[in-house]
Amino acid sequence: MDEELKYKIWQIVVAVFVAVGIGVTIESDQPWMAIIILATGLLLRWMLKARYRAVVLVDERTRRISEKAGSATFWVFLVAVALTMVATLILGSVGIGVTALKEAMEPLSYAALAIMAVYTILVKYYSRKM
């Protein structure tokens, strides 16, 4: 079995261990155990990376893919929040009260605004750097 495949299998094993472990400990009301499992998972991940240092899993192409996916996710989120907020306001103005939706949308809208502000600041920052 080649090193890359071994690394990927171990990564999945660690991820499953952490996910199941945290799920079980939270379900059984043991938050400290969840933290210990998370820390163990991070330690195992670090050990794996050290053990399979020669395996190249991230390069410029994967980084570019990640950037594109991140940017697309950002815009999809913003547009979805904006459209849902507008729909909620329109429904409210014609007398169809969607209280639960409005309550859910309010923090989301603020989050979207905050994300947009951070995005604008980071764009300005990187524009000066590059």
Place this chain on the structure above:
Amino acid sequence: MSNKMKNRLKVFRAALDMTQEELAKRAQVTRQTIISIEAGRYDPSLELAFKLAKIFSATIEDIFSYGEKEA
């Protein structure tokens, strides 16, 4: 009309009887990146282009060319 990068990476690799895996290791990228470059789906950065040229003891222009392709 759209511009498109072309490359002869596969030809250079074949000339040295090198596998995609070996080239990927030497260029410190994933094998998928080599596959994508050869298929013309991904244009490498200038740094990677220089790295590849160095591996084949060639110039960037020998491996990569910038052509115009009808859209």
